[in-house]
Amino acid sequence: MTSYYPPITYIIPEAEDGWLLKTILARRMHVSRKLQSRLKLTEQGITLNGERVYISVHVRTGDVVEIRMEQETSDDILPQPIPFEILYEDEHMLIVNKEAGMIVHPTHGHYTGTLANGVVDYWLQKGVAYRFRAVHRLDQETTGVLAIAKNPYVHQHISEQMIENRVDKRYLALVHGTPEPRQGEINGPIDRDPEEPHRRIVTPDGYPSLTKYKLLDSWDQGSLVELKLETGRTHQIRVHMTSIGCPLIGDKMYRHPVYKEMMEAVDSVPTQEELQAHLPETAWRIMQLDESIPRQALHAFELTFEHPVTHEKMTFQAPLPGDMQELRQRLESGNLEPK
Missing domain, CATH: 3.30.2350.10 (Pseudouridine synthase)
Structure with missing residues (x-):
């Protein structure tokens, strides 16, 4: 015997009296054609007042439409x-x-x-x-x-x-430097890097990509930024923040430009002490900061959307994780030495 999830129900209002059931499914219950096809193949997939019917029938005021999906x-x-x-x-x-x-x-x-x-x-x-x-x-x-x-x-x-674009996704990031202006948007097309296909870059021939940002706090070496995604490209926040000179702290793939200087120095400088002496103080502090967290400092702190069944607008939040809280404290204190 087929087992179903609890039904999703819709009661026909007076204004929709006489509509086709398939119109109700598509325009009021927002059931995709693909899902409709699946539901029609099951005994209780689509019912009208408890009875299995063709979706070409007309509905009447007060009729109860239910869809049931197999477990x-x-x-x-x-x-x-x-x-x-x-x-x-x-x-x-x-x-x-x-x-x-x-x-x-x-x-x-x-x-x-x-x-x-x-x-x-x-x-x-x-x-x-x-x-x-x-x-x-x-x-x-x-x-x-x-x-x-x-x-x-x-x-x-x-x-x-x-x-x-009816889902609001907001992130918190700790980044190098301070974005200018303090609030704005990054509208930069993104596509694969032809030299390193696993990476993404901002390129004129890329896919349209838009990120909105707002500076929440800043210190000598970095900033706390809130970001809102208007598109959902792979690595979008990481690529966009790097493109404006504020890469995410701890990001091993999209790194600060000072690492090019470091790579040039590594061939001839065997120890950390000599590396520190060889590099400018700013570059050395950036490297220290990246070592103070083992990942990119990015946190999806808020998600808002309409509940698909109750249609209630719902917002879910997650507090800043411990490693980012600790990194923020380091930035505030100016102590960038990795543990």
């Missing part, structure tokens, strides 16, 4: 008891605070130890069946709020909000 599991993901922080959960979605160093979904070479492995195990222990569907991704070393859908309808609905 699914992530059989291709190995359950592992990996702890993670839950910010919010209901029968439709799970919101977590991802920690640094954790990959979201198994990939080639990383089949275990991911957030997905931990979430699948968590659901298994609760005796519930869901397929792991991360609505968006965060880089392995980026911390913060991550949304996971529990069914295809919720995944599709939030994804559409993202495409339509």
